[in-house]
Amino acid sequence: MISRIKNIKESGLPVVNSGRAENAEDFFNQIIKAQFANKEVIKSIHSALIEYVNQDSAVYVLRLYGSDPKKRYELLRRGFLSQYPDGNKIVFCDNTFAMPFAAMKINGMAYSPEELLDYMNNPNLQCSFGSTREEHELAFYKYNSKSHINLNKNGWYLAHIIPVGYNYTGRSLSQTFRNPDRKEWEVSANGIRLVETPMKDTELSMLKAHFLRMVHPLNSFLVPKRSLVAYPGKNLGEEQELINIVQDYIKVEFHREYNELMKIMQVPPQDAIAAKTSGPIIWSESASQIRLEKRHYNKMHKAGTREKGADIYNTDEEETLERTLNSIGKGAFIKLYPLIKKNPSITIKEICDKIPSYKKYPPNCLHSLHSVIYKNELEYMYIDIQCYK
Incomplete structure (x- = not known):
């Protein structure tokens, strides 16, 4: 198997395209x-x-x-x-x-x-x-x-x-x-x-x-994941x-x-x-397009709640990972984490020497990002990102 x-x-597996259902x-x-x-x-x-x-x-x-x-x-x-x-x-x-x-x-x-x-x-x-x-x-x-x-x-x-x-x-x-x-x-x-x-x-x-x-x-059965579908509810x-x-x-x-x-x-x-x-269901391969649709729904409807008991282990692992990475900057995480894991005391200057493109960012921004990564020690997420990529 x-x-x-x-x-x-x-x-190749089928991918979510764009569509609309009444x-x-x-x-x-x-x-x-x-x-x-x-x-x-x-x-x-x-x-x-x-x-x-x-x-x-x-x-x-x-x-x-x-x-x-x-x-x-x-x-x-x-x-x-x-x-x-x-x-x-x-x-x-x-x-x-x-x-x-x-x-x-x-x-x-x-x-x-x-x-x-x-x-x-x-x-x-x-x-x-x-x-x-x-x-x-x-x-x-x-x-x-x-x-x-x-x-x-x-x-x-x-x-x-x-x-x-x-x-x-x-x-x-x-x-x-x-x-x-x-x-x-x-x-x-x-x-x-x-x-x-x-x-x-x-x-x-x-x-x-x-x-x-x-x-x-x-x-x-499969439905478009939550970031790619808009309707008057939370989880289709x-x-x-x-x-x-x-x-x-x-x-x-x-x-x-x-x-x-x-x-x-x-x-x-x-x-x-x-x-x-109630209302139509809209899906798209574009998460940004769906965000616009959700804003429209939020103005017209109160988001639905799940009728059943919570299934705490039924999670969309990639969506969870995506939210975490976006909260700290996914690109920065992928580049910075290996450096900080190898040398937790690495300085901002040393980071900029290794990644010259970071020299254009304000020092306080890099300090904050370094602090978030070091504080949370996101080793689990770093391992998972290899699958995500």
Whole structure:
């Protein structure tokens, strides 16, 4: 699967273009409906995923413990692998893990349960957008950037119909799966934490539900990311009206598969939520154009709020990175951080000697930028920017 994911990346993924929809139904027909066009492939993937999660040697994922301030980086666990006595394994990840699966659906690429098992056991498995030094020290999975797919970079936001991080019929994910101590990996000779206690049936069923919620082609769809879409709301991919439209379509076109999937995903009974997204939806590859459109909407509408509970791990990693870099000047960050990391006491004169173009800036500006970079020690962001570039 990794070689085929690499081929998808090299051949090019679809990018967000410009368009306008009068309402959510129109937007679905223009942007989302085609994502489910490869029906036989999607049905084949469904069968492969159901068979995969029911085998004894499956590797499951947990979208947990992938975000913390720098002073708490020792709590991050992306790429950390645990193995239970029955043979099942768990690896921590962030939302980036699901992106190759979405790319394969769009490209009409099916896979077998055996291929998926090989993929999940490959040390080059993509578990995260980036990796901190603390994670890299103990992570089993250290992905190859050549097979790294980031749909955010192409302008997309990966939305889920049934949320990944919450609303399970059992306990919450973080209550069921506590964050293990780093020492449990440090004593391992092969980078795999060995769990002595057998996995409970309740834990296993939750892992199956969680895995399918993350990667199943009938539980996700792509919309333009927030910086490239304007409408009277905050996050189009989490608007209940649009989710209802997508879900209703899937229930008809993939009736048998979706019924089987819903029985495994541990979706608690809930009343139907009727929601309405007023006004047209505008998207563009130009973020500056969308900013103008958003100003227009802000004058006419009060921005909508999300109906559901907060899914704190469902983040657009590139968008977060972009905001941070823009706050300090992305170009300056990329140029200055290596110098300051190597020599934290470097002077402004020494910086200007190494980057002559900075001589034209006022000294107080450079002092402030040096202070921000040094104070925050954005090592995590610097590692991530290599993927972003």
